Amino acid sequence: MSLLYQKQNQEIRPGVHLIQDVNASNSAMKYTAVKVLALDANASYDETLGDFEAGIVVLAGKVTVTADQQRFEGIGQRQSVFDKIPTDSVYVGTGLSFGITAQTAAKILIAYSPTTTSFPVRLLKGDIHQIEHRGKYQNKRLVQNILPDDLPFADKLLLVEVYTDSGNWSSYPPHRHDHDNLPTESLLEEIYYHEMQPKQGFVFQRVYTDDHSLDETMTVQNQDVVIVPKGYHPVGVPDGYDSYYLNIMAGPTRVWHFHNAPEHAWIIDRK
Numbered sequence: 001m002s003l004l005y006q007k008q009n010q011e012i013r014p015g016v017h018l019i020q021d022v023n024a025s026n027s028a029m030k031y032t033a034v035k036v037l038a039l040d041a042n043a044s045y046d047e048t049l050g051d052f053e054a055g056i057v058v059l060a061g062k063v064t065v066t067a068d069q070q071r072f073e074g075i076g077q078r079q080s081v082f083d084k085i086p087t088d089s090v091y092v093g094t095g096l097s098f099g100i101t102a103q104t105a106a107k108i109l110i111a112y113s114p115t116t117t118s119f120p121v122r123l124l125k126g127d128i129h130q131i132e133h134r135g136k137y138q139n140k141r142l143v144q145n146i147l148p149d150d151l152p153f154a155d156k157l158l159l160v161e162v163y164t165d166s167g168n169w170s171s172y173p174p175h176r177h178d179h180d181n182l183p184t185e186s187l188l189e190e191i192y193y194h195e196m197q198p199k200q201g202f203v204f205q206r207v208y209t210d211d212h213s214l215d216e217t218m219t220v221q222n223q224d225v226v227i228v229p230k231g232y233h234p235v236g237v238p239d240g241y242d243s244y245y246l247n248i249m250a251g252p253t254r255v256w257h258f259h260n261a262p263e264h265a266w267i268i269d270r271k
């Protein structure tokens with residue numbers, strides 16, 4: 001089963017276009033799933049969660065989200081992910097229904113993780129995001145944490161968005177988090193939702209294990225998804241293009257402890 005899911009564009013309801021739908025029924029993922037929707041202005045989407053928690057991220061545009069008798073109007077902080085403005089998200093706990101109505105044309109990512117433990121519905125305003133500038137030389141990247149492990153607002157889900165400019169690498173040096181060996185390393189599956197600027201661009205992403213029993217290098221295009229059931233997962237961005245990806249991570253324990261590939265760890269120590 002390939003790790004790469006190319007974008008689709010299927011109108012599933014009037015004005016609601018399904019761009020991505022990756023879950024346990026069509027992937028190797030057990031702890032994570034994702035939908036990406038493009039909504040025309042005034043279009044609506046609703047869903048009832050079973051034993052899943054969800055993170056609704058307003059990638060672009062302005063929407064109103066309702067869940068559990070709460071209503072969050074006019075959320076969303078940017079017209080494009082490449083505005084590099086932290087956006088708003090809504091956490092919805094298990095068993096609840098939610099609705100999304102687009103006030104402008106909008107793009108929504110819904111991240112899911114199976115659980116029977118529910119946390120309160122919560123608006124995660126963009127201005128609470130912890131911003132990080134990681135890396136040096138040609139592995140500089142901007143990280144906007146949406147739902148990091150030090151925010152105790154979810155049972156399993158971790159959400160983060162990463163910007164990697166032209167000619168740089170990210171998720172690099174290669175690291176993995178596929179061993180349930182805390183405190184040294186946590187086991188977290190990971191989903192990448194990618195966007196490119198300009199849109200015709202691509203990135204290379206390699207997903208591989210120490211024994212190379214899994215070793216897949218992919219050409220990833222705008223709005224593609226890459227799943228990382230295990231292994232290292234570096235991303236390289238060609239000259240002239242900028243990369244965005246949103247990561248969904250989840251596993252047995254909601255903490256992000258990763259292990260750098262030892263042969264490449266020297267990259268971090270350069271002066």
Ligand SMILES: O=C[C@H](O)[C@@H](O)[C@H](O)CC(=O)O
Nearest residue numbers: 134141160162170171172247
């Ligand atoms: O494991 C996390 C993901 O690989 C990315 O979020 C990565 O950490 C981003 C980066 O620091 O390059």
